[in-house]
Structure formats: C-alpha cells, structure tokens
Amino acid sequence: MAERLTKLGVRRIGDLLCLLPQRYEDRTTLKPIGSLVVGETALIEGVIELSELVIRRRRSLLCRLADGTGAITLRFFHFTRSQQQGFARGTRLRCYGEVRSGPAGLELVHPEHRIVRAEEPEPAESLTPVYPTTEGLHQQTLRRLVEHALALLEREPLIDFLEPLLATRPHAGKAWPTLADALVYLHTPPRDAATDLLLAGGHPCSRRIAIEELIAQRLSLRQSAAVARTERAHPFPAAVAELAKFRAGLPFTLTGAQQSAFAEVVADLAASVPMNRLLQGDVGSGKTVVAAMAAVIAAAAGFQTAVMAPTELLAEQHFASFDRWLTPLGVVVIPLLGSQPARTRASALAAIADGTAAVVVGTHALFQESVEFAKLALVIVDEQHRFGVEQRLKLKQKGAQRERVPHQLIMTATPIPRTLAMTAYADLDYSVIGELPPGRQPVKTVVLAEQRRAELVERVAVHCATGQQAYWVCPLIEESELIDSQAATELEAELAAALPQVRIGLVHGRMKSAEKDVVMRAFKSRALDLLVATTVIEVGVDVPNATLMVVENAERMGLAQLHQLRGRVGRGHQASTCVLLYKPPLSPLARERLNVLRATNDGFEVAQKDLELRGPGEVLGTRQTGIEQLRVADLLRDADLLPTVIEVSEQLLATQPQAVAPLIRRWIRGAAEYAQV
Ligand code: ADP
Ligand code: MG
DSSP states (O other), X not given: OHHHHHHTTOOSHHHHHXXXXXXXXXXXXXXXXXXXXXXXXXXXXXXXXXXXXXXXXXXXXXXXXXXXXXXEEEEESSOOHHHHHHTOTTOEEEEEEEEEEETTEEEEESOEEEEOOTTOOOSOSBOEEEOOOOTTOOHHHHHHHHHHHHHHHHHSOOOOXXXXXXXXXXXXXXXXXXXXXXXXXHHSOBTTOOHHHHHTTOSHHHHHHHHHHHHHHHHHHHHHHHHHHTSBOOOOOOOHHHHHHHHHHSSSOOOHHHHHHHHHHHHHHTSSSOOEEEEEEOTTSOHHHHHHHHHHHHHHTTOEEEEEOSSHHHHHHHHHHHHHHHGGGTOXXXXXXXXXXXXXXXXXXXXXXXTOOSEEEESGGGGSTTOOOSSEEEEEEESGGGSOXXXXXXXXXXXXXXXXXXXXXXXXXXXXXXXXXXXXXXTSEEXXXXXXXXXXXXXXEEEEEGGGHHHHHHHHHHHXXXXXXXXXXXXXXXXXXXXXXXXXXHHHHHHHHHOTTSOEEEEOTTSOHHHHHHHHHHHHTTSOSEEEEOGGGTTTOOOTTEEEEEETXXXXXXXHHHHHHHTTSSOSSSOOEEEEEEOSOOOHHHHHHHHHHHHOOOHHHHHHHHHHHHOHHHHHTHHHHTGGGOSSOOTTTTGGGHHHHHHHHHHHHHHOHHHHHHHHHHHSTTHHHHHHO
C-alpha cells in the first residue's frame, strides 16, 4: 500500500490531507425508491423481497429491493456464494449507485452495498469525497485513511505557516479560512456545499489551498535559484573596446530596450555567480544581437560560448548572424549541426575541444557526449519553450569545470504577463525587450474563409509581381512530420500550377538540413518569390522583404504559434499582411481566438488572451516550468492572487526561512528531486 500511496505523492500522514477530492458524491440523504429516475446516482435503503439466480445470456444474481415507496432490481454479475446467501429475503440493504432502466423496470448494476443492522448510523452527514487514486488502491481504503488523518488533525494541529501573513491581507474583504479549516471543508463538505465552486477553485476554501500551493511553488523555484547562487562562474569585465567595435559594425543602432536589457546582462556577467537570465521579447524585437554582445564579452575574456537553437534552420540562421557580427572582431564562430558531414564535424569538434572556436552555434547536437568544450563559460538558449530544463542542465554540466558553471541566457519570444512570469520563472532573472526596432509597421491581420482561396491565390500573384515575397504555411494536419510534409508538397504543386509566373520554393520537416538551407538561401536572396512551408519556419526566420504570410487551417493552431508565424513578416519597412485561412464552420471560441490576432499585434496581449481562452498550459509550456504540478491552483484563474503570492513568499523567505522547506515538501510533488535541479 505504501508503494501505491507513493504514486499518489503520499508518503506521510499529513500528505493524505493534501490529497484533494476530484469530485463528491451525495450520500447524505436516503432517496425513496419510488422517486428514483434513470441516470440519477442515489443512496437507497430497503428490504430484499426476492433473490434469484438467473442464467440467460449471463449468469446473474437479481435481488428485488423495496422500501414501501417502490421497488428496484439489483443486478450482480460477479458474486460469491456467501454474498448470494447474504442476500436472503428480508435482509435490509443500503445501496449506492446509478439508476438504469432494465428489462423489468429500474435497476442498479453492481451498486456499492452494505447490509444494514439495527444499530446502523444515519447516512453520512457530509458529502462523500472521491479521490484521485491509482491501480490497486480502493476508493474506500483511501477514504478511510483520510478519515484517520483528519481525526489526527484534531489532536495534532497542522502548522499553518501562512495564517499570520494572510491575516493582514484579507481576501475579497473577508478573512482567509485557516489551512486546517479549508482542508477539513474540502474533505468533508456539508451536504449543501457549493461543490461546483469548490471543485472549480472558486470557493474561499479552495482558494486558501491554491494560494498556499502557489506560494510553495514559487518558494521551490526560488530555492533552486538560491542553490544556483551558491555556484561559481567566471566573472567577465565588460569588453568596452570590443563592444564599441561591434556596435560600430551594426547597420542599425540598438533600441533603448535592447540597451537596458543588455546592461542587465553585462552586470550579470561581471559577477562570479552564474547568470540565469530569461530574455523576453516579442518576435522581431532583436534579442539575437543582445545575445551576440554577451558572446563578445565572453570571447574577449578568452572563454567559449555555446548558442543553442531549437531547429537546424534556426541554428544556421543564428550562425550566419553571429558569423557576420563577430568574425570581423576576430572571434571564431563555427556551426555544429547534426547534418554535417563527418569530416566537417570532426574538425568542428576539434576546434571546440582545443578552444579555437570561441562561439559554437548548434542544435541538440551540442549536448552529445562527443562534444567537449575547452573553456565553455556562456550558454545561450533560444526559444526556451522548445527545450526542457533537463537539456539546459546537461549543457550547463558540460561547462562545469573546476567548480565553475557557465552563465546562461535564455531567449524567448513567448510573452507572458509579468506576475505570471514571476511565478512561473521564479528561478530566473528576467529582462524584457518591450519595444520593436523603429520603422516597423504593424502587420495587418485578415481572417479569411477557405472558400475565398482562389481570390487569395490571385492576390499572391499580384503581390509577388511587385517584387515582394510571401510565405504560405500549410495545414497542420496532425503531429506527423511525414503527413505535414506531404501536404506541403501537394500545396506547392497546386500553387505552382495556379501561379506559373511565381518562383516557388518548398521547405518541410522531412528535408535534409542542407536542402532546406538551399531553399532558404534562395528565398533570402530573392531568387524565390513564394515559400511554401510547414511550421518549420515558425521560429526566428528573418527575411525583411517577405511581407505576406498566409497560414492555412489557422483555426487549429495555438495563438502563440500563430503570433510567431505572423512575426515572420513585418520585419522590413513595407506594410505587411497576415492572412489566416480557416475551414468553416468556425466555432464561436475559434472565431474569438482568431479575432484576438486581428485586434492586436502585441504579443503580451495575445498571450493574455490566449491564457484566458485556453488556459496557461498552452502558453507557458508548463512542462518546463514545473507548474504542471499544481493541484488546486491555476495560474490564470488565480492570477489575482499572484501579487499576494509574491509578497508573502518574499516575506516568508525573509522572516521565516525555516517554513520554506516544510511548505515545499507539503505541496510540491517530488520536491526533493526538483530541488536538485
Ligand atoms: P527576435 O527577437 O525575434 O529574435 P531578431 O534578433 O531576429 O529578433 O531581430 C529581428 C531583426 O531585427 C533582425 O533582422 C535584426 O538584425 C534586426 N534588428 C535587431 N535590432 C535592431 C535595431 N535596433 N534596429 C533595427 N533592426 C534591428
Ligand atoms: Mg529570435
């Protein structure tokens, strides 16, 4: 049983209290049998009038149960001889189950049942909790265990770390319930409790648990950050001369937002604790150049930087940018890609191992064991949501040598509201580039039904005839690169037939990186007018002359993803358009979602709306944040609690550090392993 309980995160008695019901059953009232209706789940009591074994299609035991208001059939397919004998005429039974309609009137199939004796207590006074359980662990057993734990709670109160802190911060004008009261209520709500509210997290008692859980979550992330602060990294002075030269070589000046984000990076790099910074900025806000300047600093001090991108295409593009910007400064930049020929790869590995390569740009290939860095001191990760925490750690460990770990800079274009970020990414420092480079025109977004496809094709022809370029992103059919790639190939053929004068290229996930590269280069150099693509172009591809983006089956994609795709255009000085094609009929929710994109170009707003319409999982990539461990709390629904969560966590850390570990242990499943991350 201990093993099974462990699966549910229950190791100590107190953990049972934190195992919260998924739903409730009402066994507080005995229903007259005569009042039952089909589909209802009810508690009944009556006397067995008749019990018979029938063997028609299946052997079954039928009992007729009556209570004076009516009678019902109990049907059992599995039963023991002694059970059968127990159901003798005249026996009083209490049953709980769902009423169905059977061949001879109403029946209960395999109801929970109990023989009732004279001294039988009245029905339960509170609603009966149904717990999440695991194979081999009966609901009844769990209930009994929780009852014991609740009984113990009366003798040995739970330490309520938050009560004094929450006392000064009433919730919606009312005092917060204590932890014990909230738990008791959730496990044994009165029969008239608003269970819907309770289960949906809107009840004061569920909110009390939610706030506790969010605080524990934040503390746990803050703890990992504290562990990180005990680590050592190489401190780098700002390389003033090199940076001046770098900036002089840029064809643009940095925006104020880029400069202030970079100033934070510079300060981090100057410290001997490792940087752990999230650099957030909408698509096109210019994160890459900030990262490149960080690499300049590391290189000037004689150390290596690893730049990790989620796709080969993006790695190649980053390589091109870093190469263009850093090579003139005498910094050696090399790519490391899975698709490289063996000889190229071998010489790349040698340059990484002997330190000749100052900056290495690559994909997952960077994690492989064969990759050994001479002096890795800075890790730059692009588009964090594609990488898990584990992968980041692996790379960090690669750089760990003589007690030093590399600095980390994580770039993400997924904009999330600030309080949310502070909770979800409490283990990272956080800079925002909240401004786009000047001269960008907002992308006009149009939502169009599939029926008007022919018109759209015409429009693409006109568009390309003016010398501007376009993307056509094809339907996301399912999570299969093969099928998506086939669809892209068919689409290309269709468009090629319709638009003979347009030069069309195709990129999809099944192509070799070198093949994709050829097409992308051709598109960048304007040898192609139209690029048909699967969502492989999603992140970061930069072609300023491309000013039209068509996305098919837009209704099936996440808003964040559509916003990313839209970010491929609007990168130059000309006005850009994004056409979201959909297959009617559009559900009201889908319409609302697409309208969000039409209404705003602001990634933060898109994120907020996405959050409201879909829930935080989609937006945040919760697997990376650990937020999926939340039981009761919901980042979006409880967003109003977040300011309090942040305040109270900080106060706890400052005044009651001894409370931190027990709180984390109480609420964060697998807290022990997690802390090591
Ligand atoms: P993202 O933040 O989406 O990764 P990029 O770093 O790819 O954005 O930058 C988008 C484009 O903007 C690139 O072509 C880049 O060279 C250009 N860029 C970056 N900073 C500026 C700036 N301050 N002024 C003008 N263009 C800039
Ligand atoms: Mg980018």
